[in-house]
Amino acid sequence: MRTSITHRFVEFVPDVLEEGVLYVSLEYATAVHRCFCGCGKEVVTPISPTDWLLSYDGESVSLDPSIGNWSFPCRAHYWIRKNKVHWYGDMPQGLIDAGRRRDKKAKAAYYATQATMPSKKFDPKVPSKSSADLPGDRKGLASTIREWFKGGK
Template sequence: MPKFLEAGFLYVSEEFHTAAHLCACGCGQKVRTPLGPTEWTVRADSHGPTLRPSVGNWQLRCKSHYLITNGSVQWSNQWTEKQIHAGRQREQARRSAYYDARKPKVSWWRLLLDYVRNWLGL
Protein backbone atom coordinates (compact mmCIF):
# COMPACT_ATOMS: atom_id res chain seq x y z
CA MET A 1 0.00 0.00 0.00
CA PRO A 2 1.24 3.47 -0.68
CA LYS A 3 1.91 5.58 2.39
CA PHE A 4 -0.34 8.36 1.09
CA LEU A 5 -3.69 7.47 -0.44
CA GLU A 6 -5.46 9.53 -3.04
CA ALA A 7 -9.17 10.25 -2.64
CA GLY A 8 -11.43 8.35 -5.00
CA PHE A 9 -9.15 5.34 -5.39
CA LEU A 10 -9.45 1.84 -3.98
CA TYR A 11 -6.02 0.30 -3.45
CA VAL A 12 -5.80 -3.50 -3.38
CA SER A 13 -2.90 -5.66 -2.26
CA GLU A 14 -3.38 -9.25 -3.40
CA GLU A 15 -0.16 -10.22 -1.62
CA PHE A 16 -1.36 -8.97 1.77
CA HIS A 17 -5.09 -9.66 1.18
CA THR A 18 -6.21 -6.15 1.99
CA ALA A 19 -7.79 -3.10 0.41
CA ALA A 20 -7.50 0.53 1.47
CA HIS A 21 -9.06 3.85 0.56
CA LEU A 22 -9.76 7.25 2.04
CA CYS A 23 -13.15 7.45 3.70
CA ALA A 24 -15.79 8.35 1.14
CA CYS A 25 -17.22 11.10 3.37
CA GLY A 26 -14.15 13.24 2.77
CA CYS A 27 -12.89 13.21 6.38
CA GLY A 28 -9.49 12.02 5.11
CA GLN A 29 -9.28 8.92 7.31
CA LYS A 30 -7.67 5.78 5.90
CA VAL A 31 -10.03 2.83 5.74
CA ARG A 32 -8.51 -0.64 5.54
CA THR A 33 -10.57 -3.70 4.76
CA PRO A 34 -9.11 -7.20 5.04
CA LEU A 35 -9.93 -9.42 2.08
CA GLY A 36 -10.84 -13.06 2.43
CA PRO A 37 -13.62 -15.62 2.60
CA THR A 38 -14.98 -14.23 5.89
CA GLU A 39 -14.13 -10.59 5.25
CA TRP A 40 -14.53 -8.27 2.25
CA THR A 41 -14.25 -9.19 -1.39
CA VAL A 42 -13.20 -7.03 -4.32
CA ARG A 43 -14.31 -7.47 -7.89
CA ALA A 44 -13.02 -5.24 -10.64
CA ASP A 45 -14.28 -4.90 -14.18
CA SER A 46 -14.46 -2.21 -16.85
CA HIS A 47 -17.00 -0.27 -14.75
CA GLY A 48 -14.67 -0.07 -11.73
CA PRO A 49 -14.17 -1.90 -8.44
CA THR A 50 -16.91 -3.35 -6.27
CA LEU A 51 -16.22 -3.92 -2.57
CA ARG A 52 -18.56 -6.10 -0.52
CA PRO A 53 -20.01 -6.05 2.06
CA SER A 54 -20.65 -2.42 2.93
CA VAL A 55 -18.08 -0.29 4.70
CA GLY A 56 -19.29 0.82 8.12
CA ASN A 57 -16.78 3.21 9.66
CA TRP A 58 -18.22 2.85 13.15
CA GLN A 59 -14.85 3.48 14.82
CA LEU A 60 -14.36 6.79 12.98
CA ARG A 61 -15.86 10.08 14.09
CA CYS A 62 -17.84 10.38 10.85
CA LYS A 63 -19.45 6.91 11.28
CA SER A 64 -20.03 6.82 7.53
CA HIS A 65 -21.66 3.79 5.95
CA TYR A 66 -21.51 3.06 2.23
CA LEU A 67 -21.06 0.56 -0.57
CA ILE A 68 -18.54 0.81 -3.37
CA THR A 69 -20.18 -0.53 -6.51
CA ASN A 70 -18.69 -0.34 -9.99
CA GLY A 71 -16.38 2.44 -8.86
CA SER A 72 -19.15 4.56 -7.33
CA VAL A 73 -20.04 5.22 -3.71
CA GLN A 74 -23.58 4.43 -2.69
CA TRP A 75 -24.49 5.84 0.71
CA SER A 76 -26.27 3.66 3.20
CA ASN A 77 -28.15 4.45 6.38
CA GLN A 78 -26.48 5.24 9.70
CA TRP A 79 -26.60 2.44 12.25
CA THR A 80 -27.46 2.73 15.92
CA GLU A 81 -25.10 1.34 18.56
CA LYS A 82 -27.46 -1.63 18.89
CA GLN A 83 -27.26 -2.33 15.13
CA ILE A 84 -23.47 -2.02 15.20
CA HIS A 85 -23.23 -4.49 18.08
CA ALA A 86 -25.58 -6.95 16.34
CA GLY A 87 -23.62 -6.60 13.09
CA ARG A 88 -20.36 -7.37 14.85
CA GLN A 89 -21.91 -10.44 16.47
CA ARG A 90 -23.13 -11.67 13.04
CA GLU A 91 -19.63 -11.15 11.61
CA GLN A 92 -18.08 -13.19 14.42
CA ALA A 93 -20.66 -15.95 14.04
CA ARG A 94 -20.00 -16.07 10.28
CA ARG A 95 -16.24 -16.32 10.88
CA SER A 96 -16.66 -19.03 13.50
CA ALA A 97 -18.97 -21.07 11.26
CA TYR A 98 -16.58 -20.77 8.33
CA TYR A 99 -13.49 -21.84 10.25
CA ASP A 100 -15.30 -24.50 12.31
CA ALA A 101 -16.47 -26.13 9.07
CA ARG A 102 -12.83 -26.39 7.93
CA LYS A 103 -11.52 -28.05 11.08
CA PRO A 104 -10.62 -31.68 10.57
CA LYS A 105 -13.27 -33.99 11.93
CA VAL A 106 -11.95 -36.02 14.84
CA SER A 107 -13.18 -39.57 15.15
CA TRP A 108 -13.14 -40.57 18.78
CA TRP A 109 -13.17 -44.22 17.75
CA ARG A 110 -10.11 -43.67 15.62
CA LEU A 111 -8.30 -41.94 18.49
CA LEU A 112 -9.19 -44.79 20.85
CA LEU A 113 -8.05 -47.41 18.33
CA ASP A 114 -4.75 -45.58 17.80
CA TYR A 115 -4.27 -45.34 21.58
CA VAL A 116 -4.90 -49.07 22.07
CA ARG A 117 -2.60 -49.98 19.18
CA ASN A 118 0.14 -47.76 20.62
CA TRP A 119 -0.39 -49.18 24.11
CA LEU A 120 -0.15 -52.73 22.76
CA GLY A 121 2.88 -51.83 20.67
CA LEU A 122 1.21 -52.67 17.37
Protein backbone atom coordinates (compact mmCIF):
# COMPACT_ATOMS: atom_id res chain seq x y z
CA MET A 1 0.00 0.00 0.00
CA ARG A 2 1.61 3.22 -1.07
CA THR A 3 0.81 6.53 0.55
CA SER A 4 2.25 8.95 -1.96
CA ILE A 5 2.16 8.98 -5.72
CA THR A 6 3.25 11.11 -8.62
CA HIS A 7 1.16 12.31 -11.50
CA ARG A 8 1.98 12.55 -15.15
CA PHE A 9 0.06 14.57 -17.67
CA VAL A 10 0.05 12.63 -20.91
CA GLU A 11 -1.75 12.78 -24.20
CA PHE A 12 -1.97 9.03 -24.55
CA VAL A 13 -1.86 6.59 -21.70
CA PRO A 14 1.19 4.35 -22.23
CA ASP A 15 0.81 0.61 -22.67
CA VAL A 16 2.95 -0.10 -19.67
CA LEU A 17 1.95 1.80 -16.58
CA GLU A 18 4.46 2.57 -13.88
CA GLU A 19 3.46 1.75 -10.34
CA GLY A 20 2.60 4.73 -8.20
CA VAL A 21 1.93 7.04 -11.11
CA LEU A 22 -1.39 8.59 -11.91
CA TYR A 23 -1.53 9.20 -15.64
CA VAL A 24 -3.82 12.01 -16.60
CA SER A 25 -4.91 12.54 -20.15
CA LEU A 26 -6.75 15.82 -20.48
CA GLU A 27 -7.15 15.01 -24.16
CA TYR A 28 -9.31 12.04 -23.30
CA ALA A 29 -10.52 13.31 -19.93
CA THR A 30 -9.32 10.16 -18.27
CA ALA A 31 -6.93 9.21 -15.50
CA VAL A 32 -5.34 5.78 -15.35
CA HIS A 33 -3.17 4.15 -12.74
CA ARG A 34 -2.22 0.78 -11.38
CA CYS A 35 -4.13 -0.04 -8.23
CA PHE A 36 -2.15 1.55 -5.43
CA CYS A 37 -2.45 -1.53 -3.24
CA GLY A 38 0.24 -3.05 -5.42
CA CYS A 39 -1.90 -5.72 -7.09
CA GLY A 40 -1.05 -4.19 -10.45
CA LYS A 41 -4.61 -4.00 -11.77
CA GLU A 42 -5.29 -1.12 -14.11
CA VAL A 43 -7.76 1.42 -12.78
CA VAL A 44 -9.45 3.76 -15.23
CA THR A 45 -11.17 6.79 -13.80
CA PRO A 46 -13.01 8.85 -16.41
CA ILE A 47 -13.04 12.57 -15.63
CA SER A 48 -16.51 13.96 -16.16
CA PRO A 49 -19.23 15.72 -14.18
CA THR A 50 -20.75 12.36 -13.34
CA ASP A 51 -17.54 10.40 -12.83
CA TRP A 52 -14.41 11.76 -11.21
CA LEU A 53 -13.33 15.29 -10.59
CA LEU A 54 -9.65 15.98 -11.12
CA SER A 55 -8.14 18.87 -9.20
CA TYR A 56 -4.68 20.18 -9.98
CA ASP A 57 -3.15 22.86 -7.74
CA GLY A 58 -0.02 23.29 -9.82
CA GLU A 59 1.96 20.76 -7.84
CA SER A 60 -0.26 17.84 -7.09
CA VAL A 61 -3.51 16.26 -8.17
CA SER A 62 -6.57 15.06 -6.34
CA LEU A 63 -9.38 12.84 -7.52
CA ASP A 64 -12.90 12.91 -6.17
CA PRO A 65 -14.67 10.87 -5.09
CA SER A 66 -12.74 7.98 -3.63
CA ILE A 67 -11.73 5.02 -5.75
CA GLY A 68 -13.22 1.72 -4.72
CA ASN A 69 -11.83 -1.19 -6.66
CA TRP A 70 -14.65 -3.48 -5.70
CA SER A 71 -14.34 -5.50 -8.89
CA PHE A 72 -10.76 -6.46 -8.07
CA PRO A 73 -9.82 -9.23 -5.65
CA CYS A 74 -7.99 -6.65 -3.50
CA ARG A 75 -11.13 -4.51 -3.10
CA ALA A 76 -8.83 -1.58 -2.38
CA HIS A 77 -10.54 1.66 -1.44
CA TYR A 78 -8.63 4.91 -1.31
CA TRP A 79 -8.68 8.63 -1.99
CA ILE A 80 -6.12 10.50 -4.02
CA ARG A 81 -5.56 13.81 -2.29
CA LYS A 82 -2.70 16.09 -3.36
CA ASN A 83 -0.61 13.18 -4.59
CA LYS A 84 -1.21 11.31 -1.36
CA VAL A 85 -3.15 8.12 -1.07
CA HIS A 86 -5.54 8.04 1.83
CA TRP A 87 -6.68 4.54 2.50
CA TYR A 88 -10.19 3.92 3.55
CA GLY A 89 -9.10 3.03 7.04
CA ASP A 90 -7.08 6.22 7.16
CA MET A 91 -9.65 8.78 6.09
CA PRO A 92 -8.65 12.35 5.27
CA GLN A 93 -9.52 14.87 7.96
CA GLY A 94 -12.16 16.46 5.77
CA LEU A 95 -14.09 13.24 5.62
CA ILE A 96 -13.81 12.70 9.33
CA ASP A 97 -15.06 16.24 9.94
CA ALA A 98 -17.94 15.71 7.54
CA GLY A 99 -18.78 12.56 9.43
CA ARG A 100 -18.66 14.43 12.72
CA ARG A 101 -20.92 17.15 11.33
CA ARG A 102 -23.34 14.45 10.25
CA ASP A 103 -23.17 12.99 13.75
CA LYS A 104 -23.90 16.38 15.27
CA LYS A 105 -26.84 16.89 12.92
CA ALA A 106 -28.13 13.42 13.69
CA LYS A 107 -27.77 14.15 17.40
CA ALA A 108 -29.57 17.48 17.06
CA ALA A 109 -32.38 15.80 15.14
CA TYR A 110 -32.50 13.07 17.76
CA TYR A 111 -32.76 15.50 20.65
CA ALA A 112 -35.32 17.62 18.82
CA THR A 113 -37.66 14.65 18.66
CA GLN A 114 -36.78 13.30 22.11
CA ALA A 115 -37.05 16.51 24.09
CA THR A 116 -39.09 19.25 22.47
CA MET A 117 -37.52 21.71 24.91
CA PRO A 118 -35.15 23.47 22.48
CA SER A 119 -37.80 24.10 19.83
CA LYS A 120 -40.45 25.09 22.41
CA LYS A 121 -38.08 27.56 23.99
CA PHE A 122 -37.87 29.41 20.74
CA ASP A 123 -41.58 29.38 19.94
CA PRO A 124 -42.90 31.59 22.78
CA LYS A 125 -40.27 34.17 21.99
CA VAL A 126 -41.80 35.00 18.65
CA PRO A 127 -45.44 35.45 19.74
CA SER A 128 -44.49 37.19 22.99
CA LYS A 129 -42.41 39.66 21.07
CA SER A 130 -45.18 40.45 18.62
CA SER A 131 -47.79 40.62 21.40
CA ALA A 132 -45.49 42.96 23.28
CA ASP A 133 -45.43 45.17 20.24
CA LEU A 134 -49.20 45.15 19.93
CA PRO A 135 -50.02 46.55 23.40
CA GLY A 136 -47.36 49.11 22.82
CA ASP A 137 -49.16 50.25 19.73
CA ARG A 138 -52.52 50.15 21.54
CA LYS A 139 -51.01 52.13 24.40
CA GLY A 140 -49.79 54.61 21.94
CA LEU A 141 -53.19 54.82 20.37
CA ALA A 142 -54.91 54.99 23.79
CA SER A 143 -52.69 57.80 24.96
CA THR A 144 -53.27 59.59 21.71
CA ILE A 145 -57.01 59.30 22.26
CA ARG A 146 -56.62 60.38 25.92
CA GLU A 147 -54.66 63.36 24.81
CA TRP A 148 -57.27 64.11 22.22
CA PHE A 149 -59.94 63.99 24.96
CA LYS A 150 -57.78 66.06 27.24
CA GLY A 151 -57.38 68.55 24.52
CA GLY A 152 -61.12 68.50 23.95
CA LYS A 153 -61.97 69.27 27.59
